[in-house]
Amino acid sequence: MSIATRPTLASVAKLAGVSASTASLAFNDSGPVSASTREKVLDAARTLGYAGPDPRARSLRRGRSGIVGVVLEESLRDAFRDPMNLAMLDGIADLTGPAGNSLLLLTETAAGRSTLVDAPVDAAVLFGCSPVVDEKVAILLRRGIPVVAIEGRPIPGVLDIGLDNREATRSLAEHLKGLGHSDVALVTLELDRDRRRSRVTQKLLARATSHTALERVHGAREVFPAAGGLTTLGSTVDEGRIAGLALLGDPETRPTAVIAQSDLLAVGVIRAAAELGLAVPGDLSVVGFDGVRIDDPVAAELTTMVQPGFAKGQAAGRGILELLAGREGRSVSFTSAFRRGATTAPPR
Amino acid sequence: MSIATRPTLASVAKLAGVSASTASLAFNDSGPVSASTREKVLDAARTLGYAGPDPRARSLRRGRSGIVGVVLEESLRDAFRDPMNLAMLDGIADLTGPAGNSLLLLTETAAGRSTLVDAPVDAAVLFGCSPVVDEKVAILLRRGIPVVAIEGRPIPGVLDIGLDNREATRSLAEHLKGLGHSDVALVTLELDRDRRRSRVTQKLLARATSHTALERVHGAREVFPAAGGLTTLGSTVDEGRIAGLALLGDPETRPTAVIAQSDLLAVGVIRAAAELGLAVPGDLSVVGFDGVRIDDPVAAELTTMVQPGFAKGQAAGRGILELLAGREGRSVSFTSAFRRGATTAPPR
DNA sequence: GACCTTCGTCGAATCGATTCGAGTGCGACT
DNA sequence: AGTCGCACTCGAATCGATTCGACGAAGGTC
Structure with a gap:
């Protein structure tokens, strides 16, 4: 009946x-x-209302907490608004979960010490395209x-999922160029x-x-060396729309065509075009990136590169398990597949 | 140079x-x-490559881990596909994050012991409409x-966000009835x-x-006692579409009107209607629930109840902080606001 | 010069379990 | 009957830090 103190393994043992x-x-x-001993112990535990060994003590002793950190840099809302990030998260959980690991969301609260420092994680995934990975x-x-990084700049000691x-x-x-475009914005x-x-x-x-964003710019510039464009605050439809309004x-x-670095941004650009009375792909061609299933009729028709988000997450999860098991783990790189949709056409 | 063993506070102290x-x-x-002492210690730490106190040991001693569990029952993908859940999660993080807490995603892996048992959490939020809360x-x-529960059945000892x-x-x-509908499906x-x-x-x-789903059924039946309908596997557009096709x-x-229990479901029903050549709201009225901002032109026009997701999350976060501080914490209940959109009209 | 604060540092206890080697008792085998 | 082996059980060390009370020295007061 002592309210002050919760039962411990020791007290259970004593009673048993x-x-x-x-x-x-x-x-x-x-x-x-x-x-019979086990029964005695379990009985005693029931009597005392003991719910099992304290995870904190256990993790100290064992040196394992069963927690994998997921390092996000955006706010949760932003990070998970993009279905691609969700797919990757799901892929990670798909492999680490059954192995007994839970995911800890580590977001960068700008103020104060990084929450990374105090997190009892066994391993960490650097998630999405993080511009500030190095200190972390x-x-x-x-x-x-x-540490496993998804699309990070290669760093020694870090497993990379590319x-x-x-x-x-x-x-x-090249698809756009093949259609005859030369005036392209990013x-x-x-x-x-x-x-x-x-x-x-x-x-x-x-x-x-940001390694990812930069690589994508370079890829575009290999075909359109002079391509200019606008940066955004992240992968959302709204940001795409804002950039679209400014560009168009x-x-x-x-420009006659826009290369958006994510499908969400592309949808935003298309929406901006619609608001300005421009027809897609008649007046403007738009391409995205990711190949996510967005619940949006427009997005379903997007010309884009389809990347395997879930598989990437799984690869990251597999990497974590390998590293936790003390094995080396191999960096993996994935490739995207071109999907021709209905948002690109020759320029007018 | 010893590779085997990582520096500890004790070794740093000794060096300093x-x-x-x-x-x-x-x-x-x-x-x-x-x-000067602090400097000496920090220097020694730098020399040894000591990254600060071990969170596991610290949390054992302090009795706090700085982790708040978020108990989800669906797969991550499903749970976060609904913007309403994201908004709530964001609201939780908004208050617990600055207080130094990170969120641990606890999903119910059907197999084996519940991951709840081994999670070193200081507090937990039961998230969304969980049908299996009691054992947890x-x-x-x-x-x-x-424990704080969002829309749970009231349970003694649990703070409820209603x-x-x-x-x-x-x-x-009643809105539908007022329009003249009598043949309504859920x-x-x-x-x-x-x-x-x-x-x-x-x-x-x-x-x-599931308390939430049940309450919503009852609310509808208070006006249409005989209303039938279909259940779904969760709040997604696809599920709504499937149910819609079956119903229509x-x-x-x-029926002349459908009451969907979430906006996502409602969008799915509307999509099904479109596929079947039915006009909304001409041939069919549809209402949703949540008032989420979906990146979908249709959803923006939905007649629905707007609920304050972010605020609910904040309330949950506030409750957690209260309870962690040893205070009582008050259950709170939120109300939704009717928003008339363009998806309801008198039956033909 | 004696006495009292204040500041800084230290030792030892503690958080709650896990783990390993040693010990005990009992049945079986020769 | 003596010895060996097996199946359990126990004690003690350990994981890595935090915290509290005690202690010593320096500085200030009368």
């Missing part, structure tokens, strides 16, 4: 008349324990925590750690820290 | 020539430590872990723990375990 070590064995099915990785590696961002974007650009993901909306300038690219507003400078 | 207790103080800014809650409470599901649905039903969320698509029968309702396929039995 056995030692703490035996009680521990009884709870873990490991080691040889007679059936340093902290994690110093801790001896295995994507053919450059080549894939080049395919899209709508990019965030390039920089202090993200903001701005023109894509050489200077900006020079100090860009002036008939003088209007 | 101070005691472990002092080193601990140096890392925590708590207690009085001279500047029992485990958590026995552990002495504070919503006027019944009244809100009745408003929608498209519900999952009612049962072993979810499946089926007719809404009395028997099914009797053993339903036969002209003989076709």
Whole structure:
């Protein structure tokens, strides 16, 4: 009846008349324990209202917490608004979950110490296109925590799950060029750690820290070396629409095609076009990236590169399990597939 | 150079020539430590590549892990596909994050022991409309872990964040009745723990375990006592479409209005109607629930009840912080607002 | 010069379990 | 009957930090 203090393994053991070590064995099915002893222990636990070994103590002793950190850089809302990120998360959970690991969401709260420092994770996945990975990785590696990065800039000691961002974007650009386009604008993901909306300038690219966004720009520029464009604050329809309105507003400078770095952005651009009375693909061709299933009739018709999000997540999960098992783990790279939709056509 | 063993606070202290207790103080800014001592300790840490106190040990000693569990019952993909859930998650993070807590995603992997048992969480949020809360809650409470439930059936010891599901649905039903509808069908969320698509029968309702879905059914039946309908596997556009096709396929039995229990489901029903050549709201009125911003032109026009998802999440977060601080915490209930869209009209 | 604060540091206890080697008792085998 | 082996059980060490009370030295007061 003592309200102040919760029962511990020791108190259960005492009530059951056995030692703490035996009680521990009884709870873990490991080691040889007679059936009758186990029953006694479990009975005592029931009597005391003991709910099993304290995870905190257990994880200290075992050196494992059963938690995998998922390092996101955006707010949760932004990160998960993009179905591609969800698919990857799902892929990670698909493999780590059955192995007994839960996912801890680590977002970068700008203020104060990084939450990374205090998280009892066994391993971490750097998620999405993170412009600020380096310090994070340093902290994690110093801790001896295995790290898997999805589409990061290759870093020694980190398992990388790659994507053919450059080549894939080049395919899209070549598709547009093949249709006869020459005046093409880019709508990019965030390039920089202090993200903001701005023109894509050489200077900006020079100090860009987002590997994914940068690679995609380069891929496009391999075909359209002079392509300009706008950066956004992230992969959302709204951001795409804002960039679209800015790009398409002036008939003088209007491009004939837009390469958006995600499907969500592409949908936004298309929406902007509609608002401005432009027909897609008649007046404007638009391509996206990801090949996500968006519940939007427009998106279903998008010309885009389809990337295997779930598989990427699974690969990351597999990598984590490998690393946790003390094995090496292999970096993997995925390729995207061109999907011709109904949003591209020859320029007018 | 020892590869085998990572530095500990003790080794850092030894190198710095101070005691472990002092080193601990140096890392925590708590207690009085001279500047020079702190420097010595930090230097030693740098030399040894020590990344700060081990979170596992710290959490054992402190009795706090800085982790809040988010108990989901669906797969991650399903749970986060619904913007309403995301908004709530965001609201939770909005308050718990700045207080130094991270969110641990706890999904019910059907197989094996519940992951709840082994999670080192300080508190837990039961998320969304969970049909199987009871056992979970029992485990958590026995552990002495504070629990907040969003739209759960009221349970002693659990802080509840409620919503006027019944009244809100009745408003929608009355709106339809006012328009002249009498033949109304329901498209519900999952009612049962072993979810499946089926007719809404009395028997099914009797053993339903999802409080939210059940309340919404009751609210509708207060106006249309005989309303039948179909259950779905969850809140997705696809599920809504499937239910819609089944409900609307036969002209003989076709209702003049559908009450869908979420906006996503409603969009699906509307899509099904379109496929069947039915005009909304001409041939069919459809109402949803949630008032989420879906990137879908149709959804933006939905007649629905707008519920404050983010605020609900915040309330849950606030509740958690209260409970963690040892205070009582108050259950809160939110109300939804009727929003008349363009998907309802008098029956033909 | 004696006494009292204040500041900084240290030792030891503690958080709650897991784990390993050692010990005990009992049945079986020769 | 003696010895061996097996199946359990136990004690003690350990995981890595935090925290509290005690202690010593420096500085200030009368």
